[in-house]
Amino acid sequence: xxxxxxxxELKGKSVDSILLEVLLDDLDISMSEVLVVRNSEVIxxxxxxxxxxxxxxxxxxxxx
Amino acid sequence: MLxxxxxxxxxxxxxxxxxxxxxxxxxSRVFIAGAGGLxxxxxxxxxxAGIGSIKLxxxxxxxxxxxxxxxxxxxxxxxxxxxLSAEEKLSAINSExxxxxxxxxxxxxxxxxxxxDADLIVDAMDNYPIRYLLNLVAHKKKIxxxxxAISGFNGQLTTIIPGKTPCMNCIFPSPPxxxxxxxxxxxxxxxxxxxxxxxIKYILGIGKLMTNKLLIWDGLSTESESLRISKRDDCAVCxxxx
Ligand SMILES: [Zn+2]
Numbered sequence: 001x002x003x004x005x006x007x008x009e010l011k012g013k014s015v016d017s018i019l020l021e022v023l024l025d026d027l028d029i030s031m032s033e034v035l036v037v038r039n040s041e042v043i044x045x046x047x048x049x050x051x052x053x054x055x056x057x058x059x060x061x062x063x064x
Numbered sequence: 065m066l067x068x069x070x071x072x073x074x075x076x077x078x079x080x081x082x083x084x085x086x087x088x089x090x091x092s093r094v095f096i097a098g099a100g101g102l103x104x105x106x107x108x109x110x111x112x113a114g115i116g117s118i119k120l121x122x123x124x125x126x127x128x129x130x131x132x133x134x135x136x137x138x139x140x141x142x143x144x145x146x147x148l149s150a151e152e153k154l155s156a157i158n159s160e161x162x163x164x165x166x167x168x169x170x171x172x173x174x175x176x177x178x179x180x181d182a183d184l185i186v187d188a189m190d191n192y193p194i195r196y197l198l199n200l201v202a203h204k205k206k207i208x209x210x211x212x213a214i215s216g217f218n219g220q221l222t223t224i225i226p227g228k229t230p231c232m233n234c235i236f237p238s239p240p241x242x243x244x245x246x247x248x249x250x251x252x253x254x255x256x257x258x259x260x261x262x263x264i265k266y267i268l269g270i271g272k273l274m275t276n277k278l279l280i281w282d283g284l285s286t287e288s289e290s291l292r293i294s295k296r297d298d299c300a301v302c303x304x305x306x
Contacts, residue, residue, distance in 0.1 A: 031237075032236075032240050033241070035235075035278070040289070040292060041291060041292040041293075042292065042294070044237075044294075058280065059215075060236060060240045061213045061215035061216075061219060061245075062191060062215065062239075062242050062245065063213060063245035064100055064103070064188050064190035064191075064214065
């Protein structure tokens with residue numbers, strides 16, 4: 001799986017299939033701080049990801 | 065009816081959407097939560113556009129460190145309540161607009177009454193707990209919520225229509241931590257202008273709103289993208305609103 005981290009860093013990870021929530025845990029990223037995007041769609045934490053998925057993790061902004 | 069003065073003031077807008085459109089703006093009541101980086105430019109541009117009534121709520125006083133982005137607050141206003149500083153400028157730039165300000169912290173006990181009979185809510189807050197409250201009230205009153213948020217050179221924006229779009233709780237099910245955030249004034253200006261633009265289109269009933277999509281603004285690459293967003297079936301706020 002190809003992962004673009006919030007800072008733009010590209011990561012590869014081999015998985016069979018993995019729950020997004022578990023993946024973020026592995027990456028030490030808190031779900032509340034980010035949005036995860038696959039094919040231009042924001043996906044929920046209970047989404048199951050496959051090895052050929054490409055995802056992008058972006059930082060949620062909170063200021064106003 | 066628009067007065068002669070108003071017809072002259074809004075001539076460039078009535079060219080665009082007619083006197084009917086201008087009347088729609090004039091008869092609208094907008095609630096803006098926050099008189100900071102987003103709230104100042106949103107209020108300023110909605111006031112000059114001729115929104116009839118603007119209610120602005122914020123609890124803070126003006127600090128020198130606000131002056132890089134909170135454009136309604138000037139050097140002379142440091143130490144003054146933000147809503148009073150904002151009211152002074154908004155009234156001076158368009159005396160036709162009815163400006164109501166409240167200097168208080170929005171919380172669970174007052175949010176419903178503060179929003180009152182507003183036609184819509186602009187989210188210009190700097191934290192998610194209050195955004196969730198605004199979201200809840202928007203759904204209870206079935207009025208739209210125009211979300212914007214900023215940090216650094218980045219911003220995000222979406223327009224939430226109860227019963228039609230995902231809500232704040234669907235998109236952001238748990239709150240990111242709020243802390244002191246870095247920001248350049250232009251980021252606030254850009255996102256606020258898109259919020260104000262959404263408000264004007266909604267009131268006029270023209271164009272396409274940023275609904276069911278989250279716009280992500282990246283000022284460092286001067287690019288924006290629209291991400292599809294979905295409702296959560298089990299959402300406690302919008303799950304049963306139709
Ligand atoms: Zn929802």
